[in-house]
Amino acid sequence: LNQRELDAVFTYAFDYGRGIDVDVLAEAPVYAAVAENSPLAARSAVTLAELADQPLILLDMDKSTNYFLSLFRDAGLRPRIHQRFGSVEVVRSMVARGHGYTILNQRPAHSLTNDGLSLVALPVTGVRSHLLMGVAHRSGEKLNRKAQAFADACRAVLLPEDGPSVSDM
DSSP states (O other): OTTSSOSOEEEEOOOOOTTEEEEEEEEOOOEEEEETTSGGGGOSOEEHHHHTTSEEEEEOSTTHHHHHHHHHHHTTOOOEEEEEESOHHHHHHHHHTTSOBEEESSOOSSSBOTTSOBEEEEEEESOOOOOEEEEEEETTOOOOHHHHHHHHHHHHHHSOTTSOOGGGO
């Protein structure tokens, strides 16, 4: 954005500094991923309390570590960290192999890992992620038609007509 190579991007609503605004559209839901043969896999949802004593395979990169651990801390829980990896695909593979569960802030597009095993993504209830998502653009500049169409498409996907608004979060 700053280098003017892009006009708008879909991103998390972090502070990108002066010159970049983020139009917040939604809060990222929290998911747990478990192996397809896990006893939890048949559930429709789980809570952090149900997961806290299970082995956590933690995605350990940049801001993700503090973010995922803050979900437990805010709920007054301590997760049992079994392993830490800096690769999303390694974490997914370890979970699919039954070594524990992981926490995600995006539902995977598919359940297969790179090594051909399957995961089950379960919504985590009773927790807010506080991780906002939106369309970032240069401050004070009107979006061109292509960028506006992109922003409108993001809004249509994340804010269905009868769904909750960001102000409800």
